[in-house]
Amino acid sequence: MFKRVGLIVGAILLSILLLGYVFRLPLLQWAIAPELKKAGITLSCLDFSITSELNIYADKVCVNYQNQQLQLTGITANIKRIDIKNAVLTVNPFPKNDNANQLAKNLDLALPSTRPLISIKQLAVKSDQLNKPLKISILEPTLNQFNVTGDINASAILTADKVSGQFAVNDTLLKQVINTKNTLIAGVNFNTQQAFSFDGIELKLNGDISAQFTHTYEQCQANVLTTGKLATHFNLNSQALMLNTDLLNNKINLTPSCANLISPSEYAGFVSNQVPLNWQLKLPQSIRLKDSELSLPAINLVSEGVKQFDILMTDTAVNIKSPLENVQTNLSAQISTPDINNFSVNAQLVGTTIKGDYAVALESLPEFVPATANGLSLGGHFDISEFIDSKPVGLINAKLTLNSVDAFDISAVQYQGDLTAKMDKQLNAEVTLTHQFKSAQYKKFKATDISNTLTANANLGVGELFAELTAKTNIKAVNSPDIKLNNIKVESNGLQSRALKATHHAFINDVELVINHHVSAQANPFEVIIPEQGVLPLNAFISQFEPLAQLTEGKFNGYISGDVNLQNASFNIGVTHIGALYNDYLASDLNSVFSGQYNSGKLNVKPTTFNLNEFRAGAVVKNIKGQWQVNDNSALVNDITGDVFGGEFSLDTYTVGKPNQVANVKFENIDASKLVTLDDKSGIVLTGRLAGALPVHFNSGEIEIIDGSLFSQGTGNLKITNNAAFDSVMQQQQELQPVLGLLTNLDIQKLNSSVALKSDGWLKLGVNLQGYNKAEQQQVNFNYNHEENVFTLLRALRLSDEITQKVEQQYSQKGN
Template identity: 25%
Template sequence: MGLKRWHMWVGVSLLTLSFLYGYKHALVRAAVNQFVLPPAFSITCLSWSFNAFNKIEITQLCVEHDEFSVRISDVIASVSEINVTKMEIKHRLKASASGGFQARPLNIPLLANRPLLNIDNISVISEALADPLSFSLQETALNELLLAGDIHAQLSLAGSSMTTSIELISPLVQRYSAPYLNSLKGKLLLTYDGMSAQINAEIQAVSAYLKSQCRANTQVSGSLSAEIDLQTPLALIDLSQMQTKVTLNKCQSGVPEAYIDYVQSTLDKPYVITLPNQLVMTPSTMTVPKVVATNASSDEIIIQNFQMQLASLDLDFVGRWHHHSNTLGQLTNDVTVKVQDRQFTSEHQIRLQAPQVAVNNRVFHENTFKAKFTAASDLVFDRVNISGSGEAHSNRVSQVDSQFDAVNLAFDFSGAYAEQYQLEANFTLISDAITVQDNQLDDLVIEAGLSIDAQQQLDISVRSSAAQLHLPAGQIDTIKQQFALRSQFDIDELKSGDLSIEINGNTRIDALLLSGIRADNIKVETQGQFNRTLSLEHIVEYADLSVLLEHQLLSQRHPFTITVAEQPIQSLQPLLIGIAPKLQLSSGTINGKIHGDIHTQDASFSAELSDASVLYDSHYVENIITAFSGELSSGEINIINSKLEIEQVRSGAVLSNLSADYMLNAQGAIISNIKANVFNGQVFLPQLALFSEQQDLEVLLSNLDLGMLAEAGRDAGIALSGKVSGKLPISLNNGAVSIQNGQLYNVDVGQLLVQNNASVDALKAQQPSLETVIGLLDNLTVNTLMSDVNLTPDGWLTLGVKITGENEAQAQPVNFNYTHSENIFTLFRALRLSDEITQRVEQALTKSE
């Protein structure tokens, strides 16, 4: 009976064990979920078996948590070690609890005699990682772990702390480092006890940052340490042992050549950055007391009291850039920067003191500059506000052929951008004197204002004045100018050069004295526009004279047109007072036009003078008519062959119906075919070269009336009739006129009648014996009259007269030789003074003044 009972218990036990083994997976999973794992964890799959008496083989094990799931495959567990072939971890991001992190002392439940753990492959997939993470884990000694793969690290576990050492060459670290980081080496040592953490790192890094053709190479080496209090929480980071050097390469490529000397010392030398020994961080803030960057030659950059709110990225700091060099002197920029509520503001105070600065062949001597600028914007620069003011002074600005003395500049501006631009700016420039070659401008003042309103209306006003402009040929007194520019502002049109600008202005000159010409109260009205090219019209008004100047400023040309509309020539009178005070314009009109290019210095011109009459001293020229045209090329003026007509020239002898041809070229000014009526006859000169100091001329006389010649001689009691012709060889030598071997001869029978002539009657009384001979001349028919004509440069005219004729009353032939000398200059002066027409013109002009 007892044996039977034993067999029964054995059978029941075997049956129970068989049942339990058959359901081992479910039973173990339920037991672990119920009694071993925390509530947040659960085993969702488990498959295991005994590989041997002392080994368990787990083919798969699945653990689920709210934030991750773990799947373990192919595990061999024994008393001495656990070997895992593969572990897959899938991490899921989850909003953090409102309570946040709470520091607690670390308490790791470590077993003294547990088996060592080795995992061949751990794969981590997370939404926080761009790529899966893969590494292996090997426990080389109890609680000493070695990680390899994407992470190269060593991990030491103690009951109350853990220490890890991470190699910075780990692929994971390299993968998530900055893209411009070329090399990163070193080791980071972390000790963590739940309440605090200590970090010590040795770092070697090389980076190259390329921006707009400027390469910044950075080398970092040294150690850093950090103490992190997780209760406060607070981190104190010591960066003072980090050595950082920044070298800028090819950054001058974007700098204009004229300014390279000023930035070379700033950009060529490497910068050494000194970091603080106590950078303070909390979960919400970061504080940096001071960062200094210096280069060996010229620059120091300081950032102080840097504070940042990490959640909102609000920050503020103060900074200074100080530059010192022989080329630029002392330059300081103090700046305050603040970011708050996603709004950026910066304030700048700039000071410059430089003994000498050279820019674009200009040298600035003894210079000072002070300015304040403020900028405010949102972080995407959709709304920007700027404002500032400043002043600059230079004792002297010199160039090769020019100099500015005591130059002062003052300015202020304020502007905003929010889809549209708004700006208000004012500038004032003052200089005591500006010298350009032999010209000097005194007391120059320029005031300019610029505004862009909400409707994008651009207005620019410029006002300038100068006390005096000294020129080699004279001077200009009190110049005042005012210009207004207006446009509908468009930034794209401004960039492309298509912005259209209207220009209006005026210029006032109190007095102008050039080469003996004086003009007072000159007015210039200007209007035009700019659209890729500058086009201007100027109306110059002086007294009654009006001139229109039109010109364009193109890239390769500067065409211009000067138009003088038809107007009385009397409008020119004020201009002639200084250069020809005896010349008076009495009547007539003038018009003309000049068209050319200032850049090439070529021009064509035309002018017309109609019915013009002028009086010079007692010389009167009436009704001048002429029209001419020509061109200016290569510095030479050419006038094509043109016609001149003058109704009368009253200069002692009266010339009427004068006509001539004239031209001007490189060989000189030539007047040809000069014809005029005089003494009821004609005078003809084939050619006269103006401006020629020495020349020989031949004047031809035809059918001059002897009666009019005698009347011109004012010899009372002598009457002549008949006509004479002849030729006069005239020599001009440096302004002196002479005649040698000129000839006159009669062309018909003339008559000589002497009655009541005082000279002849006196001769008869003194020498009665000659009364019979002289009486033959009382009424003489002149068959032949010939005379030699000679004139000396001092005006003495000598006539050698030979007369052959007959006194018909006495039936007596007569041969009469007579030499007559008279100063013709004195004679012509007397004739001019007794000219009634000339006197009346002169009296009328005198009354009109």
């Protein structure tokens, strides 16, 4: 009975076991899977069997946790050990966690006091971030203590609230597993020993690091060496990464051949001499990365050696996904080299806005600059926004001072320049440039106290560029061996598009000019308008060429037009009521309107009439008329007529400056009383009319009259009374009294005289006088040679007009 019951019970139990084994997989899915799912674990595959040694053997186990996939194969388990032949862990990006209740929590593991020890012969870790799978072996020699060997060597201890341990990584591993197309990784030598701990929320790393990077570009080799300690903190909930890097020593060394990377040019040598080869990078105590936001309190790059470079970035915050648009930092740079006294920049960058200031100081300019200068100082400030993928808005200012500068035949002393450029959101741009010189010299021209301000306004929007230009220039004086100009003031307005059109309103020595010009690639036409104005300001120019010449009254005006490129111009000038003094010579009421052309260095003035009311040169000449012209830079006057000594004179032609020429002067109907009678006290009275011809020879600056003649026109009379010189001769030479007495009252029938004038002023007259003395009823034929210095004579004649001259001079001085 009991035996039957035992057989029945045994058969039932065996049947249950057989049924359980046969239906083991559905039972596991029904009983275990729901419990795993509560922990966020999905069991997707499981197949196991019981071996003859009563061990559990599983061909495959598939587990998913937070998008991470783990597949185990070849599993043998018993109450002492769990051995896994192969494991593959596929690491995928963690899903975004928008539910605050699903944040990571501190570890709270219910670790059993006894369980089978685990070993994994090979674990392959796959990820898109890895160049190839990472392969390691895991062994648990003691409960909750793990050793990792393979691509990574590490050890770890598992406790209820923390996982801790240490690991080592080198450059061989990096080169094998880092997924990068950048071949720079091939030049890296890297080693680190890191201690780590993980409490379920925060991962901490702390250890030594040694890294060396070598890269060669063409003939330049760069070496970067980093040694020291690095601490890392990563929080799963905040996704914040914190690096403590202040204990790292970072050095950057360049080989001298790196200077050859600078393109061959005149400035390549200077630049290469300024750049240091040895650098040190100082990192901050903490670098923070959270949600693509990178924060760096301070980064300092300094040079080693006599070339001092100090570049500092502070309070840097940047979004690594869009760094150009989302960046904030403060930048300062200080540079000092044997060739650069000082260079400094301070700037604040916020997104697409940058503002700051800068300063540069040099004893002299580098050799490659086509100029020499001493005491250079450059500084300014800037405030610019929207400078990325757009046109900048803001302003830039630059101030330059030089003790002296020489460039392109121009030398200047105490130069100051100020440049300001600004633009608004409507793309309205304004540039203002101001120059100031104590003095400047160009070849033979020297200017003092120069100031110039140029302003350009334009809109940089779509379409053709138009710039409105305004300028003001003041120059105290311009001196050259030929001319001196004072008080130069110029106000200019212009429009720059495809060509430049400008108008200049100028005052030079108080002479007013209006200048219009047009500059293009094809032509450079201009026009000069001279408004009607008084001539007295012209004395400042005239006195430089003829110190004895002076204008006393009158007006002038004119118009000049031409092309600078073609070197031609036409002009029309008018002068009215001009009065002038030259030493003791006085001209009054000159009028003339003339026109002409200048072409290829040749000046031509059309034949032009002129009228001069009066000319005083001892003798008074009135109603002077004639023509003047200029042919290929040669000026001449012709057909000159006028009234003198009660008669008329004429001049055929005279070319100004021609070395050898003869000008023929003729006299008609001259009143002999005015020619011979010098003053009322002379006692000599000559009446009648005279004519003559005087060939005036000009020879290399000397003036002579050769074979000149004077002769009477009709009859005349000579009376001599109370003349001291005549009476003295009569008394001293009594034998001549009968002859000389005939001249005291002589009716002149004919008078002829030869005239010769030497270049030194001595005039020689050979006089033949024929007449009749009524008192003595005797015919007279008298020959007489007379010599006198005509220059002295003319001076004596001019003394009689002294009062008139003084009045004119006083008038002229008041005008000036």
